[in-house]
Amino acid sequence: MSKRIGADAVATKGWWSAHRWLLLRRFSQLSILALFLLGPLAGIWLVKGNLNFSYTLDILPLTDPYVALQSLAAGHVPEMLGSLGVLIVLLFYFLVGGRVYCSWVCPVNMVTDAAGWLRDRLGIKGSVHLSRQTRYWILGMTVGGSALSGVVLWELINPVSMLHRGLIFGLGTAWTVVLAVFLFDLFVMSRGWCGRLCPVGAFYGLLGRWSPLRVRAGQRQACNDCMDCFEVCPEPQVIRPALKGEDKGVGPVILAPDCTNCGRCIDVCAKDVFAFGLRGNNPASTLPGQRQGAGE
Amino acid sequence: MESNSNKKTLARRQFIFDSARMACGVGMLGLGLGLYAKQSKALPALALRPPGALPEDDFLGACIRCGLCVRDCPYNTLSLARPEEPVATGTPFFTARNIPCEMCDDIPCIKACPTRALDHGLTDINRAKMGIAVLIDHETCLNFLGLRCDVCYRVCPVIDKAITLDMVPNQRTGRHAMFLPTVHSEHCTGCGKCEKSCVLEEAAIRVLPPKLAKGELGSHYRVGWEEQKKAGGSLIDESKMLDLPDRLPEGAVVPGHYDPASGMTATARGVPGSEAGAIPSAPPGLGGKP
Numbered sequence: 001m002s003k004r005i006g007a008d009a010v011a012t013k014g015w016w017s018a019h020r021w022l023l024l025r026r027f028s029q030l031s032i033l034a035l036f037l038l039g040p041l042a043g044i045w046l047v048k049g050n051l052n053f054s055y056t057l058d059i060l061p062l063t064d065p066y067v068a069l070q071s072l073a074a075g076h077v078p079e080m081l082g083s084l085g086v087l088i089v090l091l092f093y094f095l096v097g098g099r100v101y102c103s104w105v106c107p108v109n110m111v112t113d114a115a116g117w118l119r120d121r122l123g124i125k126g127s128v129h130l131s132r133q134t135r136y137w138i139l140g141m142t143v144g145g146s147a148l149s150g151v152v153l154w155e156l157i158n159p160v161s162m163l164h165r166g167l168i169f170g171l172g173t174a175w176t177v178v179l180a181v182f183l184f185d186l187f188v189m190s191r192g193w194c195g196r197l198c199p200v201g202a203f204y205g206l207l208g209r210w211s212p213l214r215v216r217a218g219q220r221q222a223c224n225d226c227m228d229c230f231e232v233c234p235e236p237q238v239i240r241p242a243l244k245g246e247d248k249g250v251g252p253v254i255l256a257p258d259c260t261n262c263g264r265c266i267d268v269c270a271k272d273v274f275a276f277g278l279r280g281n282n283p284a285s286t287l288p289g290q291r292q293g294a295g296e
Numbered sequence: 297m298e299s300n301s302n303k304k305t306l307a308r309r310q311f312i313f314d315s316a317r318m319a320c321g322v323g324m325l326g327l328g329l330g331l332y333a334k335q336s337k338a339l340p341a342l343a344l345r346p347p348g349a350l351p352e353d354d355f356l357g358a359c360i361r362c363g364l365c366v367r368d369c370p371y372n373t374l375s376l377a378r379p380e381e382p383v384a385t386g387t388p389f390f391t392a393r394n395i396p397c398e399m400c401d402d403i404p405c406i407k408a409c410p411t412r413a414l415d416h417g418l419t420d421i422n423r424a425k426m427g428i429a430v431l432i433d434h435e436t437c438l439n440f441l442g443l444r445c446d447v448c449y450r451v452c453p454v455i456d457k458a459i460t461l462d463m464v465p466n467q468r469t470g471r472h473a474m475f476l477p478t479v480h481s482e483h484c485t486g487c488g489k490c491e492k493s494c495v496l497e498e499a500a501i502r503v504l505p506p507k508l509a510k511g512e513l514g515s516h517y518r519v520g521w522e523e524q525k526k527a528g529g530s531l532i533d534e535s536k537m538l539d540l541p542d543r544l545p546e547g548a549v550v551p552g553h554y555d556p557a558s559g560m561t562a563t564a565r566g567v568p569g570s571e572a573g574a575i576p577s578a579p580p581g582l583g584g585k586p
Contacts, residue, residue: 039367045367048363048364048367048368048408049362049363049364049367050361050362050363052360052361052362052386053360053362053364053410054362055364055408055410061410063360063410064360067360067361068360071357071358071360071411074356074357074358075354075357076354076357076358076411076412076413077412078360078410078411078412079409079410079411079412079416081410082360082410082411085410131314131318133318134318134321134322137318137319137321137322138322138325140322141322141323141325141326141329142326142329144326145326145329145330145333146357148330149329149330149333149334150353150354150356150357151333151336151337151356151357151384152356152357152359152360152361153329153330153333154329155360155361155385155386156329156332156333156336156384156385157329157332157385161361161386162379162385162386165361165363165376165386166378168363169363169366169375169376170375170376170378171378172378172379172380172381173378173379173380174378174379176379177379
């Protein structure tokens with residue numbers, strides 16, 4: 001491959017516009033982490049806890065519904081505050097898209113994105129094949145296993161909470177697990193962790209199954225088949241139906257729950273095919289003059 | 297037509313094989329995790345859970361590893377287990393010898409817990425059961441050596457209930473008393489202040505999980521004097537009780553002992569006219585003239 005992904009977009013839109021959502025995402029990930037770190041590092045306790053449960057300004061409880069689900073399977077109902085936190089988080093991700101958690105909040109995303117970026121720069125080809133359905137099987141196993149063992153099963157080894165908790169409460173040897181995820185994504189399996197294995201992402205994917213906020217290939221007739229969006233997307237299988245579905249009468253909204261709403265496709269497209277939009281705005285055809293339903 | 301149904305069969309076979317592959321692969325991962333979960337329930341004896349913690353089996357299912365109890369502990373007693381520590385990763389614990397529980401009246405760690413891993417019904421910290429102190433080494437405890445260390449007794453927040461000093465004769469010197477620190481499990485909260493403050497290099501008193509610290513009487517056991525107290529009197533007709541003669545070893549004389557065979561009482565030592573001599577091979581404390 002001669003040119004880098006998104007080079008066209010940088011040339012036409014400028015560097016900042018071609019990295020807009022990426023930068024916003026990094027800003028979101030880092031500032032959430034900073035809010036958590038402000039307490040232990042600077043003594044400013046805006047937020048207590050970690051991603052499993054946090055309490056902001058002694059007002060806002062947020063509970064990871066996947067951890068709560070495993071705990072529930074093990075036979076334990078949270079206290080009032082914990083339950084309230086579950087409801088708030090469920091509602092939020094139900095609206096904005098479950099895997100927004102993955103791309104805008106999860107600290108491991110920066111690790112696996114770094115692995116993906118390095119993999120691309122080093123030109124590492126070849127990857128062990130594993131179905132993208134694997135994570136759903138693991139999700140089922142962890143919930144069933146929690147019920148059988150009476151232990152919040154995935155929390156025993158969850159790299160997401162190990163990293164996040166480690167940064168806030170003391171890392172210990174958790175860095176080895178994070179390094180393992182990085183090297184796994186780099187050498188063993190392209191987009192292996194977030195795209196195939198992680199049951200946290202699988203859970204949030206199911207949660208955002210019907211979320212109204214989605215990426216739309218609204219200008220898909222402008223697509224020049226440069227393939228940059230497919231190259232940059234962590235879940236490339238979600239793009240095709242929306243981008244190439246004109247002939248089959250498929251609407252332009254990316255409906256697949258695996259889409260993380262990361263917005264990288266919006267960034268790297270020189271033709272501005274993609275934009276954030278609403279699920280309902282999904283006419284079968286986006287060709288001018290053939291519009292059905294609500295247009296833009 | 298035939299090729300179509302053939303294709304269907306092939307697709308079905310493929311689907312079944314794919315599912316089997318997933319089920320087996322993920323099943324193996326699950327098996328490994330399950331065994332790991334079983335291991336993680338074995339909490340090391342010196343790792344103590346916060347007050348009100350459910351029994352370990354339930355605790356690992358109820359605790360969501362958020363660390364709110366750690367944050368609200370004013371004495372930095374609690375910490376979340378790191379992966380290399382022998383406690384389930386991310387769960388709160390403390391080691392009494394490092395920082396014991398200060399037994400706050402308002403129990404902020406329980407209040408902070410968003411789950412029921414810490415029992416919100418526990419409002420009196422004196423009823424906490426984080427563990428039970430055990431005076432584990434009678435050979436090095438200074439009070440057992442006949443000295444008056446008493447530190448564990450002095451620092452106990454439930455002094456004179458959870459730890460008492462029980463006076464017994466010092467048989468080494470024959471003329472002093474020993475004050476043995478004695479733990480009463482009914483009142484001990486397992487805060488660990490005794491273990492923390494034990495002056496020895498290695499603490500002679502340690503807080504252990506109740507399961508390790510306590511014996512248990514058979515369920516059919518009844519302690520006579522307690523039954524008597526409950527009934528308000530003897531449970532048997534004492535007038536019909538037979539008093540069988542007690543016998544001493546040949547030639548032994550215990551001062552003041554009534555010998556039903558001869559109907560005589562041995563004269564107490566030191567009493568004028570006493571002929572009681574040295575008792576042959578008598579246990580210490582009984583024998584020898586002063």
